Amino acid sequence: MKTHVKALVVGGGCVGTSIAYHLGKAGWDTMLLxxxxxxxxxxxxxxxxLPLFNMSFATSHIHDYSVKWYKTLEAETGLNPGFSVVGNLRMAQTQARMDEYMLYATTAETVGVPYQWLSPAQIKERWPLVRTEDLVGALFHPTDGYINPADVTMAMAKGARQLGVAIERKWQVDGYEWxxxxxxxxxxxxxxxxxxxxATEEQVVITAEHVVTATGNHSQRTAQLLGIKMPAIPVEHQFIVTEPDPALLAYRAAGGAEHPVLRDADAKWYVREERGGWILGPYEQGAPARFKYAVPDSFRADLFQLDLERIEEEYMSxxxxxxxxxxxxxxxxxxxPICYTPDGNPLVGPAPGLRNMWLAEGFSFGITAAGGTGYYLAQMMVEGEAEIDMASLDPKRYGNWMTTEYAVQKNEECYSHVFILHHPDEEREAARPLRTSPAYDRQKAAGAQFGHVNGWDRPNYYAPQGFDDHASRSFRRGGWWQYAVEEAKAIREGVGLIDATAFTKHIVKGAGATAFLDWFTCNKLPKVGRINLTYALTAAGTTRTEYTIVRLAEDEYYLVSAGAWTAYDQDFLKxxxxxxxxxxxxxxxxxxTTQWGCFAIAGPKSRDVLNELVRDAEPETVLSNKRFPWLSMRKIELGMVPCMAIRVAYTGELGWELHHPIEMQNHLWDRLMEAGEKHGLKPVGARAQNWLRQEKSYRAFGTELGRDATPLEAALDxxxxxxxxxxxxxAMLDKGIRSKCVTLLIDGPEDADPWGREALYDGDTKIGRLTSGGYSxxxxxxxGMGYVRPDLAVPGKTLKxxxxxxxxxxxxTEDSPYDPKNETIRKNG
Structure with a gap:
């Protein structure tokens, strides 16, 4: 047994063996335990x-790679992985479900995943045992199907061994030391x-430059050994196998093709053939989480007792x-037990706070994701970054605020939502509210409908009391749309107030702060009292993080970044x-982050509202362009609240961010709302803000900005x-310009807007994809905003x-189609 390797993979399931294979293929000396x-x-x-269906761009790439790669394993290893390419039929009982499939289908096109549309009559003609009279239609994937999990794992393991990977069984990891x-x-x-x-008394210490954990159901034990938090906790999943069905046997004997994997999402199950019978896999309500802290030593390849009553509805359907x-x-x-995470996506990437420790945990669709995870994680480890942006799967998307109870509630919810309609405006309710700004109750009383970001509840939009957010969700313009329109108009024409408390906020200071930040970011550093927008790059030259940097003193800086990425940004900075x-x-x-609240006030009348509250010897000039120019910071007093005010607005209007002691937030909210009443001040949510920033072509991290494109490709020269x-x-310069970020005005359907997942065409040729979308x-x-081939990134060019x-x-359009010269945002006063 080796005692020193470059990479050690812990966990011998399908995910671990795939990672070991791909590291071996990259030439790394690798061992799997x-x-x-x-x-x-x-x-x-x-x-x-092996379902290709996924709304995530990164996960779609991962699944697509797996399906393609598994088909090559037998030729490479001589072992048949048992891949039955029967296809996957997703049936729809409602038009809303078909709308979901249509949104997914355009996302699939951006990845190159093939699909077909089938009518109920076409389904019945091809698979007469399926009842279709109550269906609207179906989406069919002809290239996927199902595979034997043990066989594909053994094929990957043999392939890994052929590449020089050592695989050792019956060895348990009991400690990690860096x-x-x-x-x-x-x-x-x-x-x-x-x-x-x-456990025996025999022990060995292995030294490894890199470690990857792919420990599946044992992820909580892994987290404890590493001293970190992971929201990967298993949930019970049941499936049943029937005796042979005489009608199915007769159909196949008569030459009928094997049924595809059948998915009746509205009934919450999948079904496939199994030796003349059927396998039913339901995703029912009430499935409990298991192994919240650790897997019992006695639990090996074991199962739980079946609970047929819990799946009776799905069985009858x-x-x-x-x-x-x-x-x-x-x-x-x-x-x-099948491991889950709160959002259903696995945890893939560097472990928080640790060096050369990589996680591949929380796979609820592990067989489908195994191949692609190994491929892209190996790229991250060997080359520094993957060819696709893996940030949406990064383990640090959950910070230290996350607890076991939170993970349990969200994972159980995630399991029950596998086949629930995945509206793009969906907001799941479990474990909420949890993290709230002090003004939460005031906002709720004003009709706020909240979204959930990094544990925070923040207003998405404001609606009349009694409005049902859940009932308003849609793949088209939901019931909330009209309220977001009113909020966007309020900022363009009057004044609006946005709670931006969830923004990530860091102080960087000290004798080395200036030299460090000059090396760390790609833009010039601002002068004292001024601000700059800048980017931290990955080693591969792509965009790692976007920062608004406020220079408080010669060697002290206030960094503001996206609220969804606090732990992610902190880990990188540290x-x-x-x-x-x-x-x-x-x-x-x-x-x-949690010491400073932040309100963004914006609109032509924002200065008028603030002038009502400014306390200064010359209050009428405090907010003037002369004393407070655009892209500057001043410490001002608004009533009894000291504020660090920043002259910037993500909406592209005259405005300020008001960073304030969080314990004074309610007082400030009340004073702003009182002062704003005569000026028509309207509270505004994140959805209207998202539309407004697209009118200004402001890129957002996690959409236009990510680890698969450089700032130059994002057109941020x-x-x-x-x-x-x-x-x-x-590395950024070496990348060149592979694609270019553009803003598009779209003559779309009267009842729908893009969501930022759609494919872009030049004639019949797919040439890019949207990353953001909405209404102007x-x-x-x-x-919408998105990426296209560089030769097509020309204002006036018409696409589809x-x-x-x-x-x-x-x-x-030209960049910043609304107020391209920034005359509004620089407004005199």
Whole structure:
């Protein structure tokens, strides 16, 4: 057994073996440890489905790679992975479900995933055992199907061994220690005794430059060993296998093709053929989380007792959809743990706070994701970044505020929502409210309908009392749309107030702060009392984080970044400071996110409202352009509240961000609302703000900005200083311009706007995708932002955008189509 490797993979399920294979293929000296036998976690009792359907751009790429790669394994390894390419049929009982499929389909086109539309009659003609009279239609994926989980894992393991990867079974990891340059991993030999797996006295310490954990149901034990938090906790998943169905046997004997994997999302189940019978896999309400803290030592390849009452509704609906199954008996049943996360996406990437420790945990669709996860994670480890933006899967999207109880509630909710309509404006209710700004109750009383970001509840929009947000959700313009229009108009024509307290906020100060930030970011640093928009780059030259930097003193800076990415940004800053402090001098980092509240006031009348509250010897001039110019900061007093006011507005209107002591927030809210009453001040939510920033072509991190595009590709040249040296600069230049970010005005359908997931076409050729979408009150039509081929990124160029299964005209505009010269935002006064 090796005692030193470049990469150690912990966990021998499908995910771990894929990672080991791809690291071996990259030429890394790699070893995999499994505490029991390969596949004996959730892999062994998985149904082996390979659904390409996914609303996430990154996850769609991962699934697509898996499906394609699995088809090549037999030729490489000689082992048949048991891939039955029967396709996947997603049936729809309602038009709303078809709307969901149409949104997914345009997302699939951006990845290159093939699909077909089938009518109820076409379904019945091809698969006569399926009842179709109550269906609206279906989406069919012809290239996926199902696979044998054990066989594909063994094929990947053999492929890994052929590449020089060592695979060791019956070794349990009991400790991790970072020495400053490598990991010391303490491992204990396991042995079977009386059917149980027990630890022996034999131990070995393995040193590894990099460690990857792919421990599945044991993720909570892994988190405890590493001293971190992970919201990966299993939930019970049941599926049953029927006896052979005589009608199915007769259909197949007569030459009928094997049924695709059948998914009746409105009935919350999948069904596929299994040796002449059927497998039913329901996603019912009430499935409990298990192993909240650790998997019992006695639990190996075990199962839980079946709870048929819990899945009775789904079982009866299978009989409705496949009537011949009614008289068929049950042959077998499975109820095992499947790991989940609160948003259903796995945790893939660097572990928070640790060096060279990589996580691949929380896979609810592990068989489908295994191949692609190994491929893209190996890219991240070997090359520094993957070719796609993996930030949406980053483990640090959940901060230290996350608790076991939160993960349990959200994971149980996530399981029950697998087949719930996934509206783009969906807001799930479990574990809420949790993190709230002080003004939450005042906003709720004003009709705020809240969204959930990084644990925070923040207003999405404001509606009359009694309005039902859940009932208003849609794949088209939901019931909330009219209220967001009114809020956007209020900012364009009058004045609006936005709660931006969830913004991430850091203080960077010390003798080395200036030199560090000059190296860390790509734009010039502002002068004292001024602000700049800038970007931190990855080592690959792509965009890692967007910051608004306020210079408070010569060596003190206030950094504001996206509210969804607090732990993500803090981890990057902290590690970069640790790497450079010896070179630049002492640097102090403080996360002050929860110490400072933030209100954004914007609109032509915003100065009038603030003038009512300013306390100064010459209050009428405090907010004038002369004393308070655009892109500057001043400390002002609004009534009894000291504020760090920043002359900037994400909406593109005259406005200020009012950063204030969070304990004074309610007082400030009340004074602003009172002062604003005669000026028509309107509280505004995140949805209207999102529309308004697109009218100004303001890029957003997580949509236009990410680790798959450079700031130059994002068309942010004015924020990139090519005269100085900084982290990632040369890699950025070496990338060149592979695609270009543009803003488009869209003549779309009368009842729908794009969501930022849609494919873009030049004639019949797919040439890009939208990353953001919405409605423009300034232009009275849909708007979107996205990436296209550089040769097409020309104002006036007409393209097509795929929405609701149709192509609609979309014209590329100049950047900042609303107020392109920034005359409004610089407004005199």
């Amino acid at each position: 499994e505490r029991d036998e390969l596949t004996c976690g959730s892999t062994w009792h998985a149904a082996g489905l 020495t400053g340059s490598e990991w010391k991993v303490t491992c204990t030999k396991m042995a079977e005794k009386g059917g149980n797996l027990i 299978m009989i409705h959809r496949i009537p011949t199954s009614e008289t068929v008996g049950l042959k077998d049943d499975f109820n095992g 590690k970069a400071i640790e790497d450079k402090e010896a070179e630049f001098g002492r640097i102090e980092l403080q996360d002050v 004015r924020f990139v200083d090519l005269e100085k040296d900084y982290h990632g600069k040369q 009150v300034a232009f009275g039509k849909s708007i 955008v795929k929405m609701l299964n149709q192509l609609w005209d979309a014209e590329i």
